[in-house]
Amino acid sequence: MSAFCPLSSLPISAAELAVQIHDASDQAPLPGATVAVLGTGLGGHADEKGYCRIEGLPAGHYDLLCSHIGYQSQTLHAIPAGGQISVALATNAVEVPEVVISAVRRSQAYATTPISIAVAEAHRIAEYNTLSLVEPLRQVAGVSQVGGQLNIRGSSGFSRGTGSRILMLVDGFPLLSADLGDIKWDAIPLAQVERVEVVKGAGSALYGTGALGGVINVLTRDPGQDPSTRYRLLSGYYSQPAYRTWRWSDGPMYLNGFDLSHNRRIGETGLVLSGGHNRSTGYHQNGDARRYHLYAKAVHHFSPTSHWRTMANWAFDEHGVFVQWRDRDTPLAVPVGDGPANTASWKLHLNSEYYRLLRRDLGYRLKVGYYRTGFENNQAAGGLASDGHKLSGEGQVDYAGLPGWIWTVGVNTTSDRVRSPGDFLGARDVLSLASYAQGVREINEVAELTAGLRYDWNRRAATDVLIRGVCGSFAATGKRTGEFSPQVGFSYRPWSNSAIRASLGRGFRAPAVSEVFAQAQVSGLKVCPNPDLGSERVWSYEVGFRQAIDNWLAFDGAFFWNDYWGLIEGRPDLQAVGSVPVARFQNLSRARVRGVEGEVLFALPYGLGARGAYTFVDGVEYLAENEVLPPHCHDDFELGGKAPLPYRSRHAVNAGLKAKRGASEAMLGFQYLSAFDRVSGLFPECGRDQVPIVLANARLSRRLGSLHVNLRIDNIFQYHYATIERKIRPLRRFSLSIDGEL
Numbered sequence: 186m187s188a189f190c191p192l193s194s195l196p197i198s199a200a201e202l203a204v205q206i207h208d209a210s211d212q213a214p215l216p217g218a219t220v221a222v223l224g225t226g227l228g229g230h231a232d233e234k235g236y237c238r239i240e241g242l243p244a245g246h247y248d249l250l251c252s253h254i255g256y257q258s259q260t261l262h263a264i265p266a267g268g269q270i271s272v273a274l275a276t277n278a279v280e281v282p283e284v285v286i287s288a289v290r291r292s293q294a295y296a297t298t299p300i301s302i303a304v305a306e307a308h309r310i311a312e313y314n315t316l317s318l319v320e321p322l323r324q325v326a327g328v329s330q331v332g333g334q335l336n337i338r339g340s341s342g343f344s345r346g347t348g349s350r351i352l353m354l355v356d357g358f359p360l361l362s363a364d365l366g367d368i369k370w371d372a373i374p375l376a377q378v379e380r381v382e383v384v385k386g387a388g389s390a391l392y393g394t395g396a397l398g399g400v401i402n403v404l405t406r407d408p409g410q411d412p413s414t415r416y417r418l419l420s421g422y423y424s425q426p427a428y429r430t431w432r433w434s435d436g437p438m439y440l441n442g443f444d445l446s447h448n449r450r451i452g453e454t455g456l457v458l459s460g461g462h463n464r465s466t467g468y469h470q471n472g473d474a475r476r477y478h479l480y481a482k483a484v485h486h487f488s489p490t491s492h493w494r495t496m497a498n499w500a501f502d503e504h505g506v507f508v509q510w511r512d513r514d515t516p517l518a519v520p521v522g523d524g525p526a527n528t529a530s531w532k533l534h535l536n537s538e539y540y541r542l543l544r545r546d547l548g549y550r551l552k553v554g555y556y557r558t559g560f561e562n563n564q565a566a567g568g569l570a571s572d573g574h575k576l577s578g579e580g581q582v583d584y585a586g587l588p589g590w591i592w593t594v595g596v597n598t599t600s601d602r603v604r605s606p607g608d609f610l611g612a613r614d615v616l617s618l619a620s621y622a623q624g625v626r627e628i629n630e631v632a633e634l635t636a637g638l639r640y641d642w643n644r645r646a647a648t649d650v651l652i653r654g655v656c657g658s659f660a661a662t663g664k665r666t667g668e669f670s671p672q673v674g675f676s677y678r679p680w681s682n683s684a685i686r687a688s689l690g691r692g693f694r695a696p697a698v699s700e701v702f703a704q705a706q707v708s709g710l711k712v713c714p715n716p717d718l719g720s721e722r723v724w725s726y727e728v729g730f731r732q733a734i735d736n737w738l739a740f741d742g743a744f745f746w747n748d749y750w751g752l753i754e755g756r757p758d759l760q761a762v763g764s765v766p767v768a769r770f771q772n773l774s775r776a777r778v779r780g781v782e783g784e785v786l787f788a789l790p791y792g793l794g795a796r797g798a799y800t801f802v803d804g805v806e807y808l809a810e811n812e813v814l815p816p817h818c819h820d821d822f823e824l825g826g827k828a829p830l831p832y833r834s835r836h837a838v839n840a841g842l843k844a845k846r847g848a849s850e851a852m853l854g855f856q857y858l859s860a861f862d863r864v865s866g867l868f869p870e871c872g873r874d875q876v877p878i879v880l881a882n883a884r885l886s887r888r889l890g891s892l893h894v895n896l897r898i899d900n901i902f903q904y905h906y907a908t909i910e911r912k913i914r915p916l917r918r919f920s921l922s923i924d925g926e927l
Contacts, residue, residue, distance in 0.1 A: 206236075213235075214233070216234075221252075222242075223260075223292055226548060240489035246265050247545065248263070248264070252283035252284055254280065257275045258283040275736075279739045279786045280786070282304035290623070312895060316440065327798075329834060332908060334349065337399035338385055338800070340747065342833060347366060347703070354392075356496065359575065361395055364610060376444040379404050380404050383401050387747070390637040390692075391637060393641045397694040407457075409455070410450060410455075413449075416443070416446075417922060420440070420442075426517060455485075472504075493539045500532045507523075507912065525563065525565040545585075547582070549581065553579075557573065571604070571605035575601050579597045581594070582594050591627075597618075601614070601615040608653060617644075622637060632678070634673075655706045668720065670691045683732050684732075688727050690724075690725050691723065696720065712768050712769070721749060723747050726747070727745045729742060744781050748776075749777065749778070752806070753772060755768045755771075756815060776806040776807065778805075794842075802833055811824075815865065815866025816869075817868065829861075831866075833861065835862065836859040838857040848887055850884075854882045894923050895922045898919055
């Protein structure tokens with residue numbers, strides 16, 4: 186949405202629409218209420234008197250979605266341009282999303298989406314006192330964390346920092362690195378996030394490669410009308426471990442962060458500028474980190490129906506490297522030779538988007554983005570280095586001229602250019618071209634059908650140079666692939682506050698450059714290339730149900746089933762010679778992940794609220810008759826049979842209890858994940874140190890005028906656990922954040 190909504194007390198022209206939004210109980214205006222013009226990129230927010238005026242609309246009738254946090258949304262159909270309407274919103278004590286854009290690449294009512302989608306709003310993200318999005322996102326139903334990687338409904342295990350099956354977007358622009366194909370969490374401007382939408386299940390029909398397990402779309406704030414300067418201070422410290430022999434330092438283990446941002450309008454252009462610095466010792470040896478970031482965003486309105494957005498984000502990160510512990514008696518220290526291990530990395534993200542609504546039923550947008558990432562390890566960390574460049578361009582058209590249909594069609598191109606020493610990744614070039622179309626058919630007022638198709642062509646360029654490194658010599662051959670990704674979805678609202686959804690779709694992911702070509706030896710583990718590695722594919726199925734009861738309960742449940750072919754997993758190479766464990770990324774013949782997911786929200790008396798979420802995941806791979814099993818942890822597997830997929834918890838529970846009174850709010854949270862049935866098999870201890878995860882946290886916050894103070898304790902009971910071999914997860918942490926406006 187792009188239109189600003191000033192007070193509408195002036196006469197209304199034939200191309201303007203004014204909406205007054207107020208509380209249904211006392212008629213009080215609702216400043217900040219959102220008005221979305223469905224099927225377009227237009228909309229806005231109400232001013233302090235509850236008025237929103239959208240100017241320059243082409244003549245015709247529009248569907249509007251009016252919403253506000255804490256209120257039940259309303260969808261208004263066939264509203265003519267050139268009028269003024271009043272909308273009364275009833276309060277809703279249960280917070281549920283109202284408007285999403287990631288499901289079909291445009292504004293859509295949450296209740297009508299045919300797939301599972303979760304939304305994390307900015308004020309909820311801020312409650313976690315965190316320096317990255319990982320912590321708040323792993324509290325989303327169906328989302329978990331292994332190492333530093335997120336996993337949606339068991340689609341991912343642990344790939345040691347390369348090849349994400351979740352497509353990360355910032356304002357719709359891809360943010361997976363060109364070389365490692367991973368998510369750089371410090372490249373996301375956390376202080377500028379307005380909300381995050383998490384699409385669960387294969388999203389390749391609209392987003393192409395990388396969206397095999399889901400999509401995370403980070404939406405940043407647009408500049409506001411009035412000048413403002415905001416700041417955020419964050420400080421925290423970690424408790425010493427429960428066992429004295431585990432202590433690696435007698436000094437304090439802390440984290441600090443500072444962010445400052447300024448917002449203003451100059452004529453028809455809105456600007457946001459921000460910067461910040463974070464510093465931490467970490468909770469283990471080599472956990473030290475220092476980070477800097479700068480951010481700028483501009484939105485210029487050429488007319489009420491056309492605008493241009495551009496963003497620049499830069500981040501620098503220098504931190505120690507912890508691959509595995511020294512031994513089981515000193516799990517928070519690194520091996521003696523790894524003490525100096527350090528890496529420095531930098532990220533630059535530039536994007537620009539132009540949108541224009543030509544007439545009531547036709548609009549288009551043009552997008553171009555550039556994402557550069559680079560890192561350099563010192564010799565103690567393997568001496569690895571790489572520089573990746575991702576250039577993307579896209580054109581999209583939204584058309585609602587066919588009766589009952591809204592179509593989104595587009596073309597997309599992405600060029601990945603990697604430059605790295607020949608004994609690591611080498612010089613690599615990957616080109617992707619794609620076209621897509623998706624239509625939404627309104628069958629009647631309570632039923633919608635969604636159908637889409639995307640074709641992706643991917644070329645991995647060959648090189649004539651013989652590659653030499655720690656794994657020997659090999660030739661880098663080229664590879665070309667073409668992939669069709671269809672998707673069909675259906676949503677039905679049989680009665681008020683209820684919705685049934687069903688979808689099926691195909692997804693794929695081309696392997697990252699690092700999965701194909703990486704060769705490295707770090708901290709006693711060697712990774713070798715696999716030039717024959719191919720794409721992984723999935724057919725994804727889902728049936729879900731949403732139900733709200735009056736003003737006190739909301740439920741969302743889903744059954745999902747994913748069939749994979751050629752799933753890419755890092756596996757031991759038994760044919761390798763030597764005492765150092767060797768791993769390569771390989772295509773599994775076939776795998777299946779199925780499960781159920783449910784989440785319930787309660788609004789209780791006396792300002793109390795509760796949340797509970799449960800996810801069951803059953804993930805297996807089908808072992809081929811000629812499968813080469815890992816050297817460890819396979820005694821119960823038979824060739825031709827089934828084996829659990831590594832690093833997947835079968836059971837996950839998230840729960841919380843919240844109390845709010847006046848300007849104060851308190852929260853208790855709980856998380857449980859069952860122990861993995863299987864790990865990599867690279868190490869002889871297998872799953873010895875894999876235990877169920879049981880965590881508790883607490884939060885107390887209060888608003889003091891323009892200040893918001895938030896005190897938090899994570900891992901209250903100092904529970905020690907590991908999600909990957911030979912690395913303990915964070916200790917108990919106390920943190921305090923202060924947000925305010927100058």
